[in-house]
Amino acid sequence: MKKLLLSIVLAGFALGVKAQPAADNTFFWSVNAGATIYQHSGESQVGLPSGGLYLGRWLMKPLAFRLAVDADMVPSYRQTGSASSLFLFGSAEFMWDINATFFHVYNKNFLYPIPVYPLIGLGVVYRPEYEFDGGTVGSENDFQAMLGFNLPVRIGTKWDLFLEYKCFFLPQSFDGSRGDNFMHNVTLGLTHRMTNDPFHRHTEFESRNTQEDWFVGFGAGVSFSSFEFENAGNLDARLYNPTPEIIVGRNYSNVWTIRFELSGFLARERAIKELVVSPDGASFSEELRVGKWYAFNSLHTDFMVNLSHLLNFRRGVKWNFLPYMGAGPVWRYQAKPVFTIGADAGFMARRYLDNLGDFYIDLKYIIVPPRVAGGTGPSGSIFGVGYPMLTVGYLHNFGHSTTRYRMPVNSTIN
Numbered sequence: 001m002k003k004l005l006l007s008i009v010l011a012g013f014a015l016g017v018k019a020q021p022a023a024d025n026t027f028f029w030s031v032n033a034g035a036t037i038y039q040h041s042g043e044s045q046v047g048l049p050s051g052g053l054y055l056g057r058w059l060m061k062p063l064a065f066r067l068a069v070d071a072d073m074v075p076s077y078r079q080t081g082s083a084s085s086l087f088l089f090g091s092a093e094f095m096w097d098i099n100a101t102f103f104h105v106y107n108k109n110f111l112y113p114i115p116v117y118p119l120i121g122l123g124v125v126y127r128p129e130y131e132f133d134g135g136t137v138g139s140e141n142d143f144q145a146m147l148g149f150n151l152p153v154r155i156g157t158k159w160d161l162f163l164e165y166k167c168f169f170l171p172q173s174f175d176g177s178r179g180d181n182f183m184h185n186v187t188l189g190l191t192h193r194m195t196n197d198p199f200h201r202h203t204e205f206e207s208r209n210t211q212e213d214w215f216v217g218f219g220a221g222v223s224f225s226s227f228e229f230e231n232a233g234n235l236d237a238r239l240y241n242p243t244p245e246i247i248v249g250r251n252y253s254n255v256w257t258i259r260f261e262l263s264g265f266l267a268r269e270r271a272i273k274e275l276v277v278s279p280d281g282a283s284f285s286e287e288l289r290v291g292k293w294y295a296f297n298s299l300h301t302d303f304m305v306n307l308s309h310l311l312n313f314r315r316g317v318k319w320n321f322l323p324y325m326g327a328g329p330v331w332r333y334q335a336k337p338v339f340t341i342g343a344d345a346g347f348m349a350r351r352y353l354d355n356l357g358d359f360y361i362d363l364k365y366i367i368v369p370p371r372v373a374g375g376t377g378p379s380g381s382i383f384g385v386g387y388p389m390l391t392v393g394y395l396h397n398f399g400h401s402t403t404r405y406r407m408p409v410n411s412t413i414n
Contacts, residue, residue: 025194026058028066032164032189036072039184040170040177047074047084050185054093060256062100063303066093068121070166072183077176078132085130087183089168091123091146094303101250104210109154119166120301121146122327122343127175137176143369143382145169145327145341152191160191169341171369171382212399217247217259219362219393225267225291226365227377228384237271238290243389245362249302251403254309257322263344263366263389264297264330269374292374295333298366298387300344302326318352320404330368342368342386350395352405358395364388 036050050073056066070089079085098114099105105112125144130137148166155161163186170181223243224232231237243266249259269291276287304324308317323346330342346364353359367386370376377384397404 028056028058028064028191028193030054030056030066030162030189030191032162032187034185034187036074036186037184038072038074039180039182040077040175041179041181045075047072049073050187052185052187052189056093056095059303060252062097062252063256063258064095064097064117065303066095067091068093068123070168070185072185074183076127076130076132076137078137079130083132086128088126089123089144089146089183090126091121091144093119093121093146094301095119095150102210111152116149116151119146119148119150119164120327121148121166122341125168125170125174140175142171142174144171145343147341148185158193158195160193162189162191163187164189172371213251213403214398215247215249215251215358215395216398217249217360217393217395218245219247219360219391220244221362221389221391223264223267223387223389225269225373226384226386226388227270227373227375228379228381230377231271231288234271234288236288236290237268239268239271241266241268243387243391245389245391245393247393247395251306254313254403255306257304257306257324259302259304260299261302262297262299263364264387265295266293267296267373267387268293270377294374296331296372298328298330298342298344298368300326300328300342300366302344302346304348316405318405320350320352322348322350324348330366330372332372338372340369340372342366342372350404356397358397358404360393360395362389362391362393364391 031053033049033051036047038045038047052068052070054066054068056064058064068091072087073084075083076085095117097117099107099111122145124141126141127139129139146166146168150162150164152160152162166185168183170183172179172181174181221243223241225239231239246262247259249257251257271291272289273286274289275284277284302324303326304322306320306322308320325345327341327343330340332338344364344366346362348360348362350358350360365386365388370382370385373385
C-alpha cells in the first residue's frame with residue numbers, strides 16, 4: 001500500500017506539470033519555523049523548534065499540490081523535563097484557494113474574503129530511537145494524516161510571508177501513547193514563487209464562471225471490510241456489505257475535477273478462526289468467528305484527472321476515465337466514537353447521457369488507521385486495513401457543462 005500511495009502521488013504531480021501551459025511556471029517552495037504542542041494520553045508537551053521545507057505547484061487556479069517535510073523537537077511520551085526527541089513527517093498535501101473556487105476574485109496582498117488556504121495531507125511519521133532511564137527506546141514509523149491552514153501575506157513580487165497551522169493525526173498507540181494522539185505545529189515562513197503573478201493560473205478549457213460545471217451524484221454498491229484481503233472469497237465471514245454514497249463536485253477544467261464524497265455506512269471487524277474442542281474432548285476443529293458489525297462514514301475530498309482529455313480536448317467524447325486520490329475525516333459510531341483521517345484512491349468511468357446527466361462506475365479503496373476497523377490484519381501492517389468499494393450511480397450536472405462534453409462541430413441537436 002505504501003508503494004501504491006507513493007505511485008499515485010508522483011503520478012498526480014507529474015500530470016499536474018503536464019497539464020499546465022509551458023510558459024506558466026507555477027512552482028513554488030516554502031520554508032518555515034515555529035513551535036509544536038504534542039497531545040497524547042491526556043497530556044500535553046510543548047517543543048521547540050519546529051520547521052518544514054515544501055516544494056509545490058499550482059495545478060490550476062484553485063488547487064495546489066506540495067510535497068512536505070516537517071521536523072519537530074518535543075518530549076516523547078516516555079520523556080520528562082528538558083529531554084526531547086526528533087519527530088519527522090513526510091506528507092503529500094493539497095492546498096485549496098477558496099476565493100478562486102467560489103468568488104472568482106483577484107487577491108492582492110491579503111486573501112479576501114476568506115483569508116486562508118485550507119490544507120489536507122497524508123503521509124508517514126518517523127521517530128528515531130533514543131535513550132531513556134538508562135535504556136534504549138526503539139525507533140517507530142507509522143501512518144499519519146494532516147489538516148490545517150495557511151494564511152499568506154504578499155510582501156513582494158515573488159515572496160509571501162505566511163502563518164501556518166497543522167494538526168497531525170497520529171495512531172493512538174504511536175510512541176507508547178494510550179489514547180488520542182495529535183501534534184499541533186504553529187509556524188511562520190516564507191514562500192518563493194517562480195512567477196510574480198500567482199493568481200493567473202488558467203489552463204485551457206478551464207471553467208470561467210463559478211456557477212457552472214457543478215454536479216451532484218447518488219450511487220450504491222458493495223464494500224468489503226478488508227484486513228489485507230483476508231477471507232475475500234469466504235462469504236461466511238460476512239465482510240461484504242451494501243454501501244450508498246453521496247457526491248458533490250465540480251469540473252474545473254477538461255482535465256481537473258474535485259469532488260466531495262460521503263461513503264461507508266456499514267462494515268465488520270475481522271473474522272477470526274478459532275480452535276473448538278469437541279464435547280468429548282477427543283478432537284479439535286477450526287471455526288470462523290464472525291467479527292462485530294459497526295457503522296462508520298468517510299467524508300473524503302478527491303482530486304481527479306480526466307485521462308480522456310489529458311492531451312487535448314476532443315468533442316463528442318462520451319466516456320471519461322478519471323483516476324483519483326484523496327483524503328478526509330473518518331468516524332465510527334459507538335459508545336466512544338473514533339474520529340481520524342483516512343486516504344483513498346480509485347478509478348471512475350463516467351458516461352455522458354445528456355446535457356444534465358452522466359452514468360458512472362466507481363472502484364475505490366479507502367485506507368484507514370486500524371483502530372477504526374478494530375485491529376490489523378494477519379501481518380499487523382497499518383497499511384493493510386481498509387474498504388474496497390464498487391459502486392454505480394448517476395451524476396446530475398447544473399448549468400452549462402463546458403468542460404466535460406461538447407457536441408461535434410457538424411452535429412445537429414434534435
